[in-house]
Amino acid sequence: MSNSERSPELLQTAMLEAVQQLVAVVAQLRSPTDGCPWDLAQTPESLTPYVIEEAYETVDAIQSGDTKAICEELGDLLLQVVLQAQIASEAKQFNLTDVAQGISEKLIRRHPHVFGDVNVETVDDVHRNWEQIKAIEKGEDPTIAPPLSKKLSRYTRSLPPLMAGMKISRKAAEAGFEWEAIDGVWAKFQEELAEFKEAIAETDKAHQEAELGDLLFTVINLARWYDLDPSAALQGTNQRFIQRLEQMEAVADRPLSDYSLEQLEKLWQQAKARLRGEAGEAD
Structure with missing residues (x-):
């Protein structure tokens, strides 16, 4: 059965x-x-x-x-x-x-409209009740919005870094931490890129990672402005890299480590062209 x-x-x-x-x-x-x-x-x-x-x-x-x-x-x-x-x-x-x-x-406890006698009409009503009940559970006043920093810190604990960065960027923008135009975001990107290059010239690894983090966070803000998903973008790049590598290995007659850099570049470009022709792949 x-x-x-x-x-x-x-x-x-x-x-x-x-x-x-x-x-x-x-x-x-x-x-x-x-x-x-x-x-x-x-x-x-x-x-x-x-x-x-x-x-x-x-x-x-x-x-x-x-x-x-x-x-x-x-x-x-x-x-x-x-x-x-x-x-x-x-x-x-x-x-x-x-x-x-x-x-x-x-x-x-958080679904009183299902297991109790609370009436709701929309998904927003459900979400509002959920947040109020959660606040009460934590001993907080549900009528008082928590500090922005406390709200954002939750994302750093519960989400992967790229997703957390996008959440933080969006919530901060909603609270007024926002550029007036996209030109300001691009200017910030150039500023952070220059600071990262300066840090790389030094030997302080902690400083280098801090500047790299600032640069990545600015890229996330660029993605937000252009309504792009940085996690999906990186995932796509990872997949394309592996697909191209598979194409290279399929035509190679020896381990890739035995090829020169120039030979690998030629195989790479051939793999890109082949995949682009098969599926309209973007560069």
């Missing part, structure tokens, strides 16, 4: 059994007596890169529309949740039950 033919009750039972099996498998992997050495060596901190990686791979699968890949990547992401909960449980901090109960209670 396929899942689509099962009753809701059987589906729920199967789901709970599957989750319980996953929890048991992870617990076995973390067993001090007969577990896996790699899993036993992991800490919440060491697993952090995998949480990010699996989240990105899940997004990539969703964007591809491949349902089989989406299912697999969601499983990999779920594994990271269960692993973190298992490690916390071993330290007697919390367990997966606490995680599930906590998010369920939060969803019920």
